[in-house]
Amino acid sequence: MNKIANKQIICDTLIKRGKENRDILVLTSDSRGSASMAKFGEQLPEQLIEVGIAEQNIVGIAAGLASSGKLPFIASYAAFLSMRSIEQIKVDLAYSNTNVKVVGISGGLSYGPLGMSHHALQDIAVMMAIPNMTVILPADRYETEKMTDELLKYCGPVYIRVGRNSVPDIHQSANFDYEIGKALTLTEGDDLTIIATGETVKSAVDSSKLLKEKGIKARVLNMHTLKPLDEKAVIKAAQETACILTVEEHSIYGGLGSVIAQTVIQNYPVPMKMIAIPDEPAIAGQQLELFEYYGISADNIAREAVNLVKRC
Amino acid sequence: MENSLLLKSIEIRRSLLKTIYNANMGHTGSSLSNVDILVTLFYQVMSYKVKDPTWEERDRFILSKGHGVESYYCILADLGYFPEKELDTFCQFKTRLIGHPNNKVPGVEVNTGALGHGLPIAVGMALAAKLDKKGYRVFVVMGDGEQAEGSIWEGAMAASHYKLDNLIGIIDRNRLQITGNTEDIMSLEPFKEKWQSFGWKVIEVNGHDIDELLKVFNSTPKKKDKPTIIIANTIKGKGVSFMENKAAWHHKVPDKKQLEKALLELSSQEGDLGE
Ligand SMILES: Cc1ncc(C[n+]2csc(CCOP(=O)(O)OP(=O)(O)O)c2C)c(N)n1
Numbered sequence: 001m002n003k004i005a006n007k008q009i010i011c012d013t014l015i016k017r018g019k020e021n022r023d024i025l026v027l028t029s030d031s032r033g034s035a036s037m038a039k040f041g042e043q044l045p046e047q048l049i050e051v052g053i054a055e056q057n058i059v060g061i062a063a064g065l066a067s068s069g070k071l072p073f074i075a076s077y078a079a080f081l082s083m084r085s086i087e088q089i090k091v092d093l094a095y096s097n098t099n100v101k102v103v104g105i106s107g108g109l110s111y112g113p114l115g116m117s118h119h120a121l122q123d124i125a126v127m128m129a130i131p132n133m134t135v136i137l138p139a140d141r142y143e144t145e146k147m148t149d150e151l152l153k154y155c156g157p158v159y160i161r162v163g164r165n166s167v168p169d170i171h172q173s174a175n176f177d178y179e180i181g182k183a184l185t186l187t188e189g190d191d192l193t194i195i196a197t198g199e200t201v202k203s204a205v206d207s208s209k210l211l212k213e214k215g216i217k218a219r220v221l222n223m224h225t226l227k228p229l230d231e232k233a234v235i236k237a238a239q240e241t242a243c244i245l246t247v248e249e250h251s252i253y254g255g256l257g258s259v260i261a262q263t264v265i266q267n268y269p270v271p272m273k274m275i276a277i278p279d280e281p282a283i284a285g286q287q288l289e290l291f292e293y294y295g296i297s298a299d300n301i302a303r304e305a306v307n308l309v310k311r312c
Numbered sequence: 313m314e315n316s317l318l319l320k321s322i323e324i325r326r327s328l329l330k331t332i333y334n335a336n337m338g339h340t341g342s343s344l345s346n347v348d349i350l351v352t353l354f355y356q357v358m359s360y361k362v363k364d365p366t367w368e369e370r371d372r373f374i375l376s377k378g379h380g381v382e383s384y385y386c387i388l389a390d391l392g393y394f395p396e397k398e399l400d401t402f403c404q405f406k407t408r409l410i411g412h413p414n415n416k417v418p419g420v421e422v423n424t425g426a427l428g429h430g431l432p433i434a435v436g437m438a439l440a441a442k443l444d445k446k447g448y449r450v451f452v453v454m455g456d457g458e459q460a461e462g463s464i465w466e467g468a469m470a471a472s473h474y475k476l477d478n479l480i481g482i483i484d485r486n487r488l489q490i491t492g493n494t495e496d497i498m499s500l501e502p503f504k505e506k507w508q509s510f511g512w513k514v515i516e517v518n519g520h521d522i523d524e525l526l527k528v529f530n531s532t533p534k535k536k537d538k539p540t541i542i543i544a545n546t547i548k549g550k551g552v553s554f555m556e557n558k559a560a561w562h563h564k565v566p567d568k569k570q571l572e573k574a575l576l577e578l579s580s581q582e583g584d585l586g587e
Contacts, residue, residue, distance in 0.1 A: 032491055033490060079426070301314045
């Protein structure tokens with residue numbers, strides 16, 4: 001069982017690369033512990049910049065650093081970074097195409113019992129609406145490591161969302177091709193396509209096993225990059241499978257489901273179903289309790305898939 | 313009077329520690345830090361009606377450092393806003409006692425949790441009182457780490473612009489935030505002068521001295537037409553020796569042994585008061 005959270009993987013990778021490249025900086029807002037970046041601060045103290053509890057300031061400062069040749073990674077709470085700082089992200093990062101990586105930690109329902117102020121369930125919607133922003137949700141530790149290395153070569157503003165806890169592995173090893181903007185096909189199938197992103201991919205993969213027992217062959221796409229979207233893979237799925245089911249840890253508005261629907265409807269309309277958090281302040285509870293409650297579980301995904309396939 | 317409030321503070325500390333222990337979640341140090349301020353306000357200073365939580369003339373209270381909510385919930389339960397038993401549901405599945413103030417809970421005015429929101433809301437409430445020619449006061453408790461949020465200073469500017477002498481800000485100046493000392497993370501000093509230069513009447517007190525707090529609360533506004541800020545010097549984790557002044561206790565949860573030790577300490581403080 002994997003015990004390392006994705007945010008910790010980002011830190012470990014940045015420590016490795018940061019020792020070789022002193023321009024790599026991590027910015028924190030009283031969040032280095034929560035972001036698992038404390039180790040980066042201990043090993044590379046001069047490359048960690050603390051701004052205090054000030055999410056607008058942190059983005060502005062990162063923008064300034066980047067335009068002076070630095071490679072800043074902001075590591076702060078997804079809920080606040082995505083919403084509190086959104087104008088700085090739009091104007092200071094996206095508008096000027098500034099090379100800043102914005103890492104939203106403890107995203108989605110990671111802070112389940114702490115309430116709506118701490119849930120990050122609108123972050124994808126907001127980030128996707130901003131031109132020039134790239135939006136990535138890694139699924140497991142192998143993917144996170146590959147992503148972090150790619151990010152160091154990838155120029156421009158990127159929003160990355162990771163959760164708080166360790167997540168089960170999806171990949172067996174780091175032995176797979178990873179490209180920002182290119183979906184990963186995890187299982188082949190032509191009865192339906194299940195598209196998931198981030199830390200919900202695991203439930204999608206597990207649901208495909210349950211479906212197989214029922215004789216339903218599901219194609220599972222891991223849409224780690226929501227923007228730029230791998231439209232080709234989506235259109236191909238629409239053409240080759242009868243219907244599409246999406247799964248995400250985000251509001252039903254403006255996340256994965258919305259953007260897939262938008263692509264499908266304009267290119268090759270097929271029936272769809274979206275599993276996401278409904279339009280309400282999410283109730284309190286531990287993340288996995290809430291996954292269960294809101295239907296982001298292998299069981300429920302399989303159930304919805306069966307219903308969807310019946311309709312098609 | 314002071315003695316009974318001191319006893320109340322101990323009772324609330326005991327109750328919040330048990331609540332956090334049961335939930336296996338919470339902001340222990342942050343909550344212990346603000347107990348005496350909240351106890352003074354709720355048991356002696358503010359006017360409100362438990363049976364009529366939206367009574368128009370009530371004084372308004374906002375816990376802007378929403379993570380320090382446990383003391384707040386424990387006080388509301390003790391006052392009878394909701395059954396004490398409900399504290400057992402703190403942070404549990406489907407609870408309304410979520411880990412930050414939630415206005416589904418009677419007695420909570422506004423939802424907080426994202427830092428830096430309380431003061432601007434308080435400015436709005438105080439402004440409404442002026443517009444409606446009502447006499448209520450607005451109290452807002454902020455953290456010192458929270459002061460790094462720009463919105464605090466936007467609120468500070470507006471409050472003095474609108475001469476809101478019915479607005480009282482209290483800063484829980486425990487000098488610690490999550491990562492460590494405020495002066496290392498984002499320095500605030502000279503802090504008093506900053507607030508003064510924004511047009512506020514600034515008063516510094518010992519935030520655990522209930523007599524001193526009472527005196528100050530009961531004599532504000534000291535200056536007509538000026539909002540008041542009370543810099544309350546406090547100790548994070550106050551009341552439990554091994555939690556005091558330790559950043560690690562910001563959101564650490566005591567284990568069974570630690571809980572017992574803490575409760576024992578509180579009992580002996582109680583005993584001292586009885587003598
Ligand atoms: C906008 C925002 N950013 C970050 C956080 C995460 N956070 C919760 S408590 C805290 C530290 C608060 O320190 P301080 O204001 O000094 O309060 P204390 O607990 O020390 O009384 C932080 C950074 C938050 N709740 N809101």
